[in-house]
Amino acid sequence: MQDAGEGADPWLLTLHHSPIGMAMVGLDGRLLMVNLAMSEMLGYGVEELTQRGFQELTHADDLDADLVLFRQALAGEIDSYRLRKRYLHAAGHVVWGDLSVALVRSPDGTPLHFISQILDITAAERERQSLEAVFETVTVGLLLIGPDGRYERMNRRHQETMHLPFPDGHEGEAGQLGHVYHLDGHTLMARDDMPSFRATQGEEFDDYTYWVGDDPATRRAFSTSARQVRGPSGERLGAALAYQELTELLRAMKVKDEFISSVSHELRTPLTSVLGYLELLRDDDSLTPEARAQVLTIQRNAVRLQALVSDLLQVGQVGEGSLRIRYADADLTALVRDAVEAARQDAAGRGIEIAVEAPVSLVARVDEQRIRQVLDNLLSNALKYSRTGGSVVATLHETSDAVVLEVSDTGIGIAADEVEHVFARFFRGGGALEQHIPGTGLGLNIVSSIVAAHGGEVSLESELGRGSTFRVVLPRTEG
Template sequence: MQGASESPDPWLLTLQHSPIGMAMVGLDGRLLMVNPAMSEMLGYDVEQLTQRGFQELTHPDDLDADLALFEQTLAGDIDSYRLRKRYLHADGHVVWGDLSVALVRGPEGDPLHFISQVLDITAAERERQSLEAIFETVTVGLLLIGPDGRYERMNCRHQETMQLPFPDGHEGEAGQLGHVFHLDGHRRMEREDMPSYRATAGEEFDDYTYWVGDDPATRRAFSTSARQVRGPSGEPLGAALAYQDITDLMRAMKVKDEFVSSVSHELRTPLTSVLGYLELLHDNGTLADDARAQVQVVRRNALRLQALVSDLLQVGQVQEGRLRLQYAEADLTAVVQDAAEASRSLASRHGVEIGVEAPDRVVARVDEQRVRQVLDNLLSNAVKYTGTEGEVSVVLREEPDSVVIEVSDTGIGIPADEVDQVFGRFFRGSGALEQHIPGTGLGLDIVSSIVAAHGGELSLESEVGRGSTFRVCLPRGPA
């Protein structure tokens, strides 16, 4: 039986079998003992390493910091230290190590030697440097916020833009107010609206758009996205935000909208004159039947052009913030029934049935003309996208503080990846394009604007080949 005095030294066992580089270092820095892991990490055999000091194995740029901590420990100012530093491999390449050093003292407190542990972090360091390079070179502003709302880090791109909204400096805390405006360029953002505050509160969002800067001539527009950062157990660690400068895009969109509005205004006057003379021609009793039919074709197409111009003008009003609602009490049951009746002529030509389900009377304080416009657009779309022998239904129902209107069809449906785009200006779905269904892509944008102006909500459920349901929820009175 092996005696206790013959038992292997636990320190030597740990040294030899540790996967981490370990060494016993003399007070002069010479390596007295090293393990195989250290030998493998630096490319020298054990004997070669024990003939060297850590000074000649350390990268020159990191040596002064290591020596300073080494001397402080030897002097008794500190007991141990930790340092991320570079070593020189036997073949000349750099090895990054996470170094931990502790001084071993004798019974009387005299320093005997140092124990060093070195974790090879070369791969991790390269990845960190790569991420650092990406972090600093992307054209998007990046910001990391801690769970307490304090700014922890930002890249140079974001740092460059901070002066515009915060000319007096930033305190590094989420929700600080500055020259930050909503999209109308007039209303300053409150603390709860600031993207940094929303992200700190746990929100995640995309394309949150606003203007920054006190001077309208030099303002910049930004689109911001936020994601929560969580630990391995799901614990909140903060939030990451990305800021994209979209000033050029916003100004280009404004120029486009101004152009569309200007052209629409210019078209309206001559078009009104054309329609007036077409009415006179149509009513002229001396006109031959074939000429009258030709005038009717021209008149029908002129009316289509007038509807398009009206839609463009409506879009321009929304964009310029000039969409005003005229509130009054209205019986929505009557509005729904009138809209359905007006659409039945078009529906019959397409072989589509329109059904209405509504209480006898539903009164709400709304802009009746605008609500009728919403219904006309939704019904027109439903009929166009529903095949022969299809059905369109309008359901009106009351809820405690609102009224809900649903327009459903049994038409071609909308692909899932297009549902979020259908309310965008000029958007035409793939089904409409493939089947050459006429349209401008403005109707649903107008519907969305009118519902939003009422303080309501508009949603869509659709399945390809089964049909779609547009749901409009309006408050009973002005929002």
């Protein structure tokens, strides 16, 4: 196309200078005029392109769809159309184009020619195809939900598992009820608990775990995370959910818990017998001082073994869901002072100062025996990880709706990347391992379980080399 001079048709000037590929196309498909942008996009000279038709520039797999729309426009069925298709570059590679076509007619309605606009979307299309490949090949199920709660898209991995919770089919709307169970494997989820419904309410969460499937033998476990999808102005466009299967992991953990519980039960009876006979043997006046010292060593280690078995049984109770809380009014101040006094001898032996900061009396409705377990574990933990000359303080106070118990120490502290793991079963921090501090990694897990059973929360603030503070918050419970 030649340069347009002064007085030229404004439309021709627009066509010529447009940064988007533009062409005037004859009724037979031949390119009558093309601009420089289209020439550069397809790698042909302007004059060379005007000797070709769009049919020979179009990828064979996309030609039929283009011709159908082209003929519908000529027949008067449509005035314009839009199509994403592939063009063949002069160098032999493919160029993806977003094609918009409009038919120009004379005043009497006779078709004259087509005006085509082609936006080069090759880079965007390659990115889309890459994302599509990732979307379909990842090992987690992916789901996209629109702002109205309707399912917009899911990958093959997610679709393959939909028959388990919804054997009769899914209506494609968030919150539909099916064979979806809480982590106990018995309690069916209500609509408000369904991960898809929670996501449509604007929630974001990680590792929301549950079971799906009516038959316990074939039931599967999933961990779901959700994130909100937002537009440029922050408006909510929907939610994206990722589903990861955890069936084998949870079943393995259950087998492990059952094994631990079984072994602990089997160990408890002979240990009780051993400790009884050791006590009788220790009181035997015929023992020499050397023999008595050896008996005391055996007894001390047997007591440690009994404490470990007790912890394992406690963990087993939690795993089976049989941890029971027996509420009664208890003076927590007296409970804290008694626990500190019981730990004072151990503290003195380690050269550690131990103190209490509490009101004269603070009565709350709790399971006194279980809260004493919490206190004993936290105090023992604080003393174990404190250095000679350090201090441990147990603090008790109340708020308008809760009771707060804190145990602080000036010990070795816990690394920031380990804080979130301290309440997990059998976890031992790097500092404890390096300094060969004895322990099983069960005490804090038991603390967490007891506090959770009370409807409370336990948290940790720690700094390496400066110490730690464990904070237990128990809600006020009415009688």
